[in-house]
Amino acid sequence: DTEVTQTPKHLVMGMTNKKSLKCEQHMGHRAMYWYKQKAKKPPELMFVYSYEKLSINESVPSRFSPECPNSSLLNLHLHALQPEDSALYLCASSQLGLAGISYEQYFGPGTRLTVT
């Protein structure tokens, strides 16, 4: 199983809503990532979890709140978003070696988020 799944596929939310994006992998990967991708741009890293602990936060606004309940699941909680937060949100996972080496990242299909 080399699949990373994400739900929902599409999400439309108002600026006062609270919603969550979900990501799941069963490859035994101990690193999981959230990326944001705008049209015609490369993915931008938001958060990295290593062994279920937040290891990197790329200065993401607090209206985005990640959570890693266990080694297979990664959530992104959304609250009071702005229209400019509309984008494709990608989850990825990878192995972690003893020295924290990240191997190839496997991406999910993404959640297309529209904030109205």
Added chain:
Amino acid sequence: DQQVKQNSPSLSVQEGRISILNCDYTNSMFDYFLWYKKYPAEGPTFLISISSIKDKNEDGRFTVFLNKSAKHLSLHIVPSQPGDSAVYFCAALKRGDRDDKIIFGKGTRLHILP
């Protein structure tokens, strides 16, 4: 400051011919390079990688070449097929770095012409 550069936003290649996608990087500390392929409305798919101790890695129709002195890598696809039409991202990282993050280029859109 763009550490990974893909200077060609798009490339058109005849079906059956060779597609060559180029990538330059500025950080000499990068020691691992990857190519991802992305279809519209899907997440990037890992294609092939190369360690900085090698200058070539081949996997089926895909070959990646690394020229460390020029800080340049390229992806060759031979022969090109219609399903190869996608956006290709070059990416780099420094293994063992506390940050453990991949730096992506802006991508090159490859069109395979019939």
